[in-house]
Amino acid sequence: MTVIGLTGGFGTGKTFVGSIFRSLGAKVIDADRIAHTVIKKDSIAYRKIISVFGRDILDMSASIDRRKLGKIVFESPSKLQRLNRIVHPEVIKIIRKKLKSFRRRSVTVIDAPLLIEAGLASSADKIIVVKCSEKVQTQRCGNKFRIEREEILKRIENQLPIRKKMGAADFVIDNSRTRSRTRAQVRRVWKEIVWK
DSSP: OOOEEEEEOOTTTTTHHHHHHHHOOOEEEEHHHHHHHSSSSSHHHHHHHHHHHHHHHBBBTSOOOOHHHHHTTTTTTHHHHHHHHHHHHHHHHHHHHHHHHHTTSSSEEEEETTTTTTTTTGGEHHHHHHHHHHHHHHHHHHHHHHHOHHHHHHHHHTTTTHHHHHOOOOOEEEEESHHHHHHHHHHHHHHHHHHH
């Protein structure tokens, strides 16, 4: 099995690129989706997060309101680190378990925004970084997440700079322009990895 680590910055289009890989036959493990499940009500991570950040981060149904939590942690690198120390080990555990169960698949993609920061890069045979211009990045984030530019920039600043991620990449996909152009880049990468 070939494992592709897919990463990039907030709003660069990793999910779209992951969906193209899926359409080509890859199994995709979505780290963000896993992170959402590990903080569900009454989970181990849920209880730890409440003990650190308090009950003000809960919504009316006592679930963690990710927007409230995001506003707290993206204001403070130390608080973000505390959150990551709670969530990352749980996410990594599930990803590694999924990789074992997908052993017979020819290609598996780990779609993880913090692939490098969380130490998951070592689980990948090839690393792909998705990039786009800051203008496109902030527009996409504003449209998708309905958050202000200032909050978008704080989130971007709290991630490893895209240039550093690109330094660890085997392939870089520029998702600044049209979807068809991005699809063409992904297909080229797919041929190079899978048809070698």
